Amino acid sequence: MRRSFKFSTSTVRMAELAAVPTVARVRSRRRETHDTWTLSIDAGEFAFQPGQFNMLYAFGIGEIPVSLSGDPVAAGPLVHTIRAVGDASRAITQLKVGDPVGLRGPFGTAWPVADSTGSDVLVIAGGLGLAPLRPAIYRLFAERERYGQVALLYGTRSPADILFRHEIERWRRRLDVSIEITVDHADLAWHGHVGVVTRLIDRAIFDPDHTVALVCGPEIMMRFAASALRTAGIAPECIYLSMERNMKCAIAQCGHCQFGPVLICRDGAVMRYDRLQPLLTAREL
Amino acid sequence: MPAAQRSVLTIAGFALLVDALRARAYRVIGPTLRDQAVIYDDIGSLADLPRGWTDKQEAGQYRLTHRDDNALFGYAVGPRSWKKFLHVPEQRLWRAERSAEGMHVVAEPEPAERLAFIGVRSCELRAIAVQDRVLIEGSHPDPHYRARRKAVFVVAVNCSEPGGTCFCASMETGPRAEGGYDLALTEIAADEEPRFVVDIRSEAGAALLRELPHRDATSDEIAAAETVIAEAARKMGRTMPAAAEVPALLRRNLDHPRWEEVAGRCLTCGNCTMVCPTCFCTTVDDIPALDGSVSEHVQRWDSCFAMDFSYLHGGSVRASPRSRYRQWMTHKLSTWWDQFGSSGCVGCGRCITWCPVGIDITEEVAAIHATDSSKA
Amino acid sequence: METRGLDRLICEHAFFAGMSPDHCELIGGCARNIRFDKGAYLFREGDPANEFFLIRHGRVGLELIAPGRGPVRFLTLNPGEIAGVSWLVPPYRWLYDAQSLELTRAVAIDGGCLRQKAENDHDFGYEMMKRFMTMLVQRLHAAQLQILDVYGTHG
Numbered sequence: 001m002r003r004s005f006k007f008s009t010s011t012v013r014m015a016e017l018a019a020v021p022t023v024a025r026v027r028s029r030r031r032e033t034h035d036t037w038t039l040s041i042d043a044g045e046f047a048f049q050p051g052q053f054n055m056l057y058a059f060g061i062g063e064i065p066v067s068l069s070g071d072p073v074a075a076g077p078l079v080h081t082i083r084a085v086g087d088a089s090r091a092i093t094q095l096k097v098g099d100p101v102g103l104r105g106p107f108g109t110a111w112p113v114a115d116s117t118g119s120d121v122l123v124i125a126g127g128l129g130l131a132p133l134r135p136a137i138y139r140l141f142a143e144r145e146r147y148g149q150v151a152l153l154y155g156t157r158s159p160a161d162i163l164f165r166h167e168i169e170r171w172r173r174r175l176d177v178s179i180e181i182t183v184d185h186a187d188l189a190w191h192g193h194v195g196v197v198t199r200l201i202d203r204a205i206f207d208p209d210h211t212v213a214l215v216c217g218p219e220i221m222m223r224f225a226a227s228a229l230r231t232a233g234i235a236p237e238c239i240y241l242s243m244e245r246n247m248k249c250a251i252a253q254c255g256h257c258q259f260g261p262v263l264i265c266r267d268g269a270v271m272r273y274d275r276l277q278p279l280l281t282a283r284e285l
Numbered sequence: 286m287p288a289a290q291r292s293v294l295t296i297a298g299f300a301l302l303v304d305a306l307r308a309r310a311y312r313v314i315g316p317t318l319r320d321q322a323v324i325y326d327d328i329g330s331l332a333d334l335p336r337g338w339t340d341k342q343e344a345g346q347y348r349l350t351h352r353d354d355n356a357l358f359g360y361a362v363g364p365r366s367w368k369k370f371l372h373v374p375e376q377r378l379w380r381a382e383r384s385a386e387g388m389h390v391v392a393e394p395e396p397a398e399r400l401a402f403i404g405v406r407s408c409e410l411r412a413i414a415v416q417d418r419v420l421i422e423g424s425h426p427d428p429h430y431r432a433r434r435k436a437v438f439v440v441a442v443n444c445s446e447p448g449g450t451c452f453c454a455s456m457e458t459g460p461r462a463e464g465g466y467d468l469a470l471t472e473i474a475a476d477e478e479p480r481f482v483v484d485i486r487s488e489a490g491a492a493l494l495r496e497l498p499h500r501d502a503t504s505d506e507i508a509a510a511e512t513v514i515a516e517a518a519r520k521m522g523r524t525m526p527a528a529a530e531v532p533a534l535l536r537r538n539l540d541h542p543r544w545e546e547v548a549g550r551c552l553t554c555g556n557c558t559m560v561c562p563t564c565f566c567t568t569v570d571d572i573p574a575l576d577g578s579v580s581e582h583v584q585r586w587d588s589c590f591a592m593d594f595s596y597l598h599g600g601s602v603r604a605s606p607r608s609r610y611r612q613w614m615t616h617k618l619s620t621w622w623d624q625f626g627s628s629g630c631v632g633c634g635r636c637i638t639w640c641p642v643g644i645d646i647t648e649e650v651a652a653i654h655a656t657d658s659s660k661a
Numbered sequence: 662m663e664t665r666g667l668d669r670l671i672c673e674h675a676f677f678a679g680m681s682p683d684h685c686e687l688i689g690g691c692a693r694n695i696r697f698d699k700g701a702y703l704f705r706e707g708d709p710a711n712e713f714f715l716i717r718h719g720r721v722g723l724e725l726i727a728p729g730r731g732p733v734r735f736l737t738l739n740p741g742e743i744a745g746v747s748w749l750v751p752p753y754r755w756l757y758d759a760q761s762l763e764l765t766r767a768v769a770i771d772g773g774c775l776r777q778k779a780e781n782d783h784d785f786g787y788e789m790m791k792r793f794m795t796m797l798v799q800r801l802h803a804a805q806l807q808i809l810d811v812y813g814t815h816g
Contacts, residue, residue: 018425020379020392035814059381059388060573060580085598085814100388102381127812157812184807186734191762194722194737196803203739218811224802246596248569251425252624254587255566256594258616261536261623266423282539284608599815 018251021057021102026095027077032163035084036128037093038069040077043103048072049110050135051242051270055250056080057102058091065247065265066092067132068106072139078103081131081163107250109270111136111214112240119238120148120206124225126155126197126217130163132242132269133216137171144176148211151178151204155197155221158183159190178204197221198228208233216242223280226273239273260285291502294470294481298497299357300331302440305496306401311438314370315403316363321349323363325370328403335360342448342522342634345643356475358404361448364639366562367409370400371433372416378429378569380581395432405441405466407459408451408631412562414465418625419565438489441466445475445513449522450634452647456525458631460517468494471510482510525632526651532628534654535619539611543652548607550642555588557613557636557644563629566594589613614646667692670768674715675741676792684785691774697761703744710753712769713745719765724758735807736800737762743796748772 024043031037041056048068055063064086070079084090095101113136121140125133140150152171156162162181172179180200182193193200197217213229215222222241229239243264248254250265257264260279262271279285294302306313307329315328318335328334340360341348352359377393405413413434420427421434441462444451453459462469467490470481482502485491502510525531558564568587573580587594590609595602603609621629630646637645668689671677677685695714697703703714703721714721721744723736735757738744744759744767753772779786 019428021381021390023388023390025387057381057582059383060571060577062569062571063582083814100383102388102390155812157810161812182737184735184810184812188722188724188732188734190734192737194734196806198806199803220806220809220811224806244597245602246594248567252423253420253425253427253565254568254584255589255616256568256587258589258612258620258624260615261620263624284603284605285539285612 018104018107019249021055021063021104023100024078024103026097026099026101028097029093029095032081033161036081036163037084038079038081039092039095039101040070040079041101041103042077046078046106048078048106048135050113050139051111051132052106052108053132053250053269054078054080054103054105055107055247056082056088056092057104058088058095059100059102061091062088063102063104063248064088064092065107065250067242069131069134070138071142072135073142081128081134083128104250107265109268111270112212113139116212117143117146118148118210120211121150122201122204122206122211122213122229123150123152124154124197124201124213124215124217124229125152126221126225127157127161128163129215129217129221129242130154130156133214134164136214141171141174141177149178149206150176151180151206153197153200153204154179154181155200155217156181156183157185159186159192180204196224198224201225201228201232206232211238213239215239219244219280226277226280236274236277237272240270241273241276242269243271243276244269290485291507292483292485292494292499293502293506294483294494294497294499296331296357296479298499299470299481301497302493303328303330303403305493306403306438309399311399311401313401313403314367316358316360318349322347323349323360325363325365325367325402325404331357334358334404339446340448342450342638343643344450344637344645345640347638352475354475355479356445356472357479358442358444358470358472359446359475361444361446361451362406362409362633362635364560364635366560366633366635367402367405367413368416368562368565370402371413371437372420372427372430372565373433375583375585376429377581377583380579382579383577393429395428398433399436399438400433401438401440403440403442405439405462406444406633407441407462408453408456408633409562410439410441410462410465411458411631412633415563415621415625415627415629415631416565418627438493439466439468441469443469443471443510443514444517445472447517447520447522448634448638450637450645451521451632452523452525452634453632454518454521454524455528456628456630456632457528460521461514466490471513473506473509473513480506482506523634523637523645523647525630525647526654530654531650532619532622534650534657535615538653538657539615541653541656543649543656544607544611546652547610547644547649548605550644551606551610552641553590553606553609554641555590556639556641558588558590559586560635560639561617562633562635563617563631564588568594589616614649618646618650667694667768670694670717671715674717674768676715676743676796680788680792684788687778687782687785688770688775691771691778692768695767695769697765697767699761699763701761703759703761703765703767704755705758706755708755710745710747710755711772713743713748713772714759714767714769716740716742716744717766717768719767720762721765722760722762724760726758732758736803743793746793746797746800748776749793 057063066080069081084093245257252266420430444460467487469484617629672685721738
C-alpha cells in the first residue's frame with residue numbers, strides 16, 4: 001500500500017492512517033528563538049481541534065509528537081512549532097522548504113474553547129506552552145464577543161525566548177484583550193515584568209466564579225499556576241492543563257504515555273485539573 | 286451441558302486433530318519440552334507434546350518432573366504465552382523509501398499466517414481477550430494483531446493440574462474455559478486410558494470434530510470432567526486477597542511503605558513483563574539502510590521496567606526502582622481498569638514463578654491490604 | 662496635616678490592609694512621601710538598609726550585576742508591593758539594586774524607627790511580622806521557581 005501526501009477522508013482509511021504516516025511537504029519555516037522553529041506543512045485536507053498534536057516523522061530517525069500551533073479554521077498548511085532538543089526534533093527543525101516529512105494525526109483532546117462561551121477566559125502559557133495554546137487564542141480572538149474578559153498571561157525564560165513576538169505585539173494592539181508577559185530574568189533593555197508567571201495571575205481581572213483557565217507549559221509551572229488559580233477561587237473543573245509524557249504510538253497501544261490511570265495520547269493531552277490534581281502530587285507517577 | 290452435546294475424543298482422535306489442522310494449512314502451536322520447561326512452539330504431531338510430565342512452580346522456581354501417568358496436559362503454564370504468536374515480539378509497521386522525487390511510506394501487509402493453538406488454558410483465553418481489548422477494540426485496531434487473531438483456531442484445555450503459583454480462581458478467570466475457543470478439552474482418566482471430554486463453541490470447531498473419530502460422552506465421563514475442574518479450582522497454589530477491592534486499594538496507597546520494601550528486592554529485570562500474557566507495551570525502532578534509501582519502522586516488545594521507558598526532557602519520569610515496580614503492579618491490577626475496563630491480571634502466576642527473586646504480587650497486595658493507610 | 666495624610670496612605674496601601682488606625686499612625690511616625698524619577702535608584706547593593714518603600718504608583722526593578730554578564734533584573738514590583746526587606750535583619754545592608762522603571766511614587770519608611778516601635782509594642786510588632794512573613798514566603802516560592810529554570814532544557 002503506497003501513500004503520497006494526498007489521502008482520502010473516509011472513516012476506515014482515517015483509522016488505518018493513524019498508524020501509518022502520510023508523506024507531507026514543508027511549505028515554510030521560520031526561526032522563532034535560538035532553539036525553536038515553526039514549520040508549516042502541506043498535508044492536504046486536514047481538520048484538527050485546538051490542543052491536538054501530530055506525530056511527525058524524520059526519515060531514518062523517528063517520530064515525535066508536535067502540537068499544532070496554527071488556526072484550526074484556516075485552510076492551508078498545518079503549522080507546527082518545534083523545539084530542537086533531541087535527534088528527531090533537531091532533524092525536523094532542519095528540514096528545508098519542499099522537503100518531505102511523515103505525518104500522522106491529529107491525536108488527543110481539545111481545549112474547551114466552544115464550551116467556554118459566556119465565561120472569562122485566562123490563557124496561561126509558559127515557555128513553549130504558548131504554541132499548543134495559540135490555536136485556542138486564535139479562536140477566542142476570532143469570536144471575542146462570545147466571551148467575557150479574555151487575558152493571555154505568558155511567562156518565559158528571558159526576552160530572547162519570547163515566542164511569536166511580533167504576533168503578540170499585534171495582539172497587543174487589540175483593545176479588548178489583556179496581554180501580560182513576564183520573564184524569569186532579563187537585561188535592562190527589557191521594560192516588562194520580571195518574575196514568575198503566577199504573579200501575573202494575582203493581578204489579572206476575572207470573575208473566579210465564571211472563569212475558564214487554559215494552562216500549558218513545563219509541568220512545574222502548570223502545577224503552581226493551577227494552585228494559584230485555585231487560591232484565586234477558580235474551581236478545579238474550570239482549569240485545563242496540557243500534559244506531556246513519553247509517546248511512541250499515539251494510538252493507546254504502546255503504553256508509554258501512561259500517567260497513572262490516564263493515557264495521555266487518548267485521554268489528553270488537554271485534561272481537567274480535578275482529574276489531574278491527585279496524579280500531579282504523586283511523585284514519579 | 287446435556288450429555289448429548291458433549292463428545293469424547295481418544296488420544297488417537299487427538300492425534301488426528303493435530304493432523305487435520307495441519308492438513309487445513311494451519312501452523313499448529315502447542316506445548317513442547319525445551320530447556321527444561323514447557324514452551325509453546327510449533328508441533329508436528331502428538332509426539333511433540335510433553336506427555337507424562339508435570340511442573341512444580343513456586344516463587345522464583347520452576348521444575349519439571351515425571352508424572353505417574355500418561356496425561357498429555359498434566360502441567361500448568363510455562364514462561365512463554367500465546368502473545369508471542371499474536372502480539373509478536375517484533376513487527377515491522379512500515380518502511381519509508383527515499384528518492385530524488387521525495388519519500389514514500391509503504392505499510393507492512395497484514396500477515397496471512399493461520400495459527401492453531403493447542404492447549405490454551407482458561408487464564409490464557411482471558412489474557413487473549415484482555416489483549417484484544419487493548420489492540421483491536423480501541424479506536425485504532427492493530428491490523429497485524431487483528432489479522433492473526435481473526436484467523437486463529439483455538440483448542441482450549443481445562444486445567445487438571447494447576448501450579449503452585451496459579452490464582453485464576455480468585456481472579457475469576459478459570460479454571461474452566463468459558464469462551465473464546467473453538468473446542469475445549471478436559472483430560473480424564475489419565476491414570477488408565479487418557480481421553481478428552483470435548484466442548485464445542487464454534488461452527489469451525491464442530492466441523493473439525495466431525496472429521497475425527499469421536500463418540501458421545503457417558504454421564505460418568507462428564508462427571509469425571511466436572512470433577513477435574515472442581516478439583517483444579519480447589520488446588521490453586523495461591524489466592525489474590527479481596528480481588529474486587531484491589532483496584533481501589535492500590536489507588537489510595539501510592540505512597541505505601543511497601544513499595545520501598547519491594548523495591549529493595551526487585552532487580553527491575555523485567556522478566557515479569559516478558560512472561561506476562563497481557564503485558565502489551567512496545568517501542569519502535571527506526572532502522573535506516575546504510576545507503577540511506579530506505580528506513581524501517583519496527584515495533585518491538587518493551588517493558589515499563591526499562592529506564593528509558595518513561596524518558597522525558599532529558600531524564601526518566603520513573604527513575605527509581607520503587608516507581609517502576611509500582612507502575613507495573615498498579616497498572617496490572619488497578620489502572621488497567623481505568624484504561625481498558627478490565628483487570629490486566631488473569632492469575633496465571635507466571636510473574637511469581639519467573640521472578641528471579643520470587644516477588645509475589647498476591648503477597649504484595651496482602652501486605653498493602655494489611656496496613657492500608659487510608660480506608661475507602 | 663501631612664502626618665494624618667500619610668497615616669491614611671499607609672492604611673490604604675494593600676500591604677497594610679486590615680491594620681488598625683493606631684498602628685498605621687505608629688508607622689506614619691516613621692514615614693515620609695518620596696518620589697523617584699525613571700531610572701533613579703531607590704537603593705544600591707552594599708548601602709545601609711535604612712528605609713523601605715511602599716510602592717503607590719509606578720514600577721521598580723530589582724537587579725544584580727554579574728561580571729561579564731551585566732545587570733540582570735530578577736524581579737519587578739508593582740503598586741501595592743513593598744521594595745526592600747534587608748532592613749528587617751542584621752547587618753541591615755542592601756543585597757541588590759532597586760531601580761525605578763518609570764516615575765514612581767512611594768512612602769519611605771525608616772527601618773530603624775519601625776524596629777524600635779515593634780520592640781516597644783509587641784502587638785504592633787506581631788501585626789507587622791504577619792504581613793512581612795506572608796510576603797517573604799511568597800517571594801521565596803517564586804524565587805525557587807525561577808531558580809529551577811523550568812523553561813530551560815535539561816539533561
